[in-house]
Amino acid sequence: MGENRITPIRFELIHQSKISRARVGKIYTPHGEIDTPNFVAVGTNGTLKALDNQTVDAIGLQLMFCNTYHLLLQPGPEVVRRAGGLHKFINRKMPIITDSGGFQVFSLAYGSVADELKSRGAKKTDGHVLKINEDGVLFRSYRDGSKVLLTPESSITAQKAFGADIIIPLDELPPYHIGPEKLRASLDRTHRWEKRSLDEHLKNPQGQAMYAVIHGGVDPELRKASCSYLTQHPFDGFSIGGSVGKNKTEMVEMLQSMLPRLPEEKPNHLLGIGDLESVNLCVPLGIDTFDSSYPTRAARHGLLLTQEGGIKVGKGENANCFGPIEHGCKCSTCQNFTLAYVHHLFKAAELTAYTLATVHNLHFMVDLMRRYREAILEDRV
């Protein structure tokens, strides 16, 4: 931990494409480098679903996203602190990013339930947010029913115990349907909370970097105001949160207007968006990192990603495909097993199916981003 305290995060801009705003960079963290643009897999509870962290390391995933909301409730920050921090607790050598916990709590309050919570069913999350005020948000643990107060300070305290390389200030996630006045009020509160989070963080930086969260919903003026306010503070990077539009076109327009307002010498991150179409659209806009549970969830639902498009593994036509999922793929699933076998394991509802499919999809994303970086370096993207 001593070493972590003195190693600052650093972003190196390596190449700016001649044909777009796409850029290749490198983020240096206490736990190693992150080549950008890159994909950030979601390991909510300190593990990717169906993969152990040794396997994730072997695939070469450079940044893993863990959720403070979940880790706060199980195992709790004290256990992680005693274990020597999240990297030691989950045995991950490479960088980790944690969020503030706010996204999940507000998803419960406003009904836009986060992906990770969907599988728990809606009933469990009803009425779990008890109070929201300037101080923070009081909610009931879905695990043991206890009341938990999440404030900018308590989120940062938890994220200090976890010790991720990149942490995120507490923000308010406004509901999608919200009037302009309430959205403005929500943004102002978010800015106050982010400032309080930054102040708390800077008391003991611990070698961690903090990325601000730009808000403002689908209002371009508020997004502009959020960029303007947050870039005046010494955040180490800038993430984009909240709704950026109801479709891809709106998302692209919004990002096109926002990204030039962010300092080019600092890394940016698009929160919770990382499906293939969005990655394809956003890399040319200059997004550095994307986190999403899409490829790992798709794997468990039997959708295998390839350069020729998705393969629905359960389809009968795959029963006799005795080649790999994708020819030329270097993942351990394709190196060792056939599409026919993975198809069979899905048909037989074997847990191993989820592991083999997740290995492939994660490797695909890591490799996809490597190919994007190559293309940008050659000004092809």
Add this chain to the structure above:
Amino acid sequence: MGENRITPIRFELIHQSKISRARVGKIYTPHGEIDTPNFVAVGTNGTLKALDNQTVDAIGLQLMFCNTYHLLLQPGPEVVRRAGGLHKFINRKMPIITDSGGFQVFSLAYGSVADELKSRGAKKTDGHVLKINEDGVLFRSYRDGSKVLLTPESSITAQKAFGADIIIPLDELPPYHIGPEKLRASLDRTHRWEKRSLDEHLKNPQGQAMYAVIHGGVDPELRKASCSYLTQHPFDGFSIGGSVGKNKTEMVEMLQSMLPRLPEEKPNHLLGIGDLESVNLCVPLGIDTFDSSYPTRAARHGLLLTQEGGIKVGKGENANCFGPIEHGCKCSTCQNFTLAYVHHLFKAAELTAYTLATVHNLHFMVDLMRRYREAILEDRV
């Protein structure tokens, strides 16, 4: 496959303990050696639950048990044959044993549902056995409702397509509560079916070995008769099937009377029994191999096996245990992760928990049997 046809199975008796009937041996198969006594893990559908076959190889499991009943229905013998046999289809380099399919079919008929089927719920299996006669058994596929006829010949045809190193003739599994006359009639039919299976097998041995299944239920005279009848035929080994008693004492008594009736120059196998207590009791009786889903199922249910006894991983006291599950254990789970982390993953209901626990329990069984062999070689068991 050409090579398999000409390589016969061979059993080498290496040492007979001076203090018990325990023995150390080696079975040579077309896919490598099996040191005995040994544990045989169950990979019903061509995979251990929650482990891919590369991991199983790395752990050093020398013999894997696959279920013909399941593989017959999904993916079916034709797919496996086209894949080049079960070893190729599932990418397992080391030996495989398949059963006849009879056990699962009769479990459905008589209500003594096999472990592997329990998780499917009882409803799905009701009324699936349509007819049992001298020819074989007609049942309805739980997958697509089609009618499937399992006969000695069709079981062997399927097991030829699978190409396991060791195969098993079709037997009838009598219900536990059965009168003496019906048990005798069942045994006679089983003997006729096993003989038909052997004849079918010997038309094209394909380098496979066939182990007879000794029956006779809990009647010592019938067991004796079964040993007497089956050992007169050129089976390559002898397995013990059916109920051998309603408790461990009865099991030990029955095995004590049966094992001396089996030829010592051939390997034996105890079907479906492999919990720690039974292994402990049966190794000194001279059992060579045990198959059981116990350690892998126990792992998924959160019971971790150690030399000091079982650890219920979900217990609160494990939340802060930052050492491995078992000190000195060489499994990849213990080498890389703490008991606290595995505990956390179980609490968080992560699929990774099942994988890490299964790795440990399987490694424990493999290592336990290695220690038994050492102890027998030194006449300590």
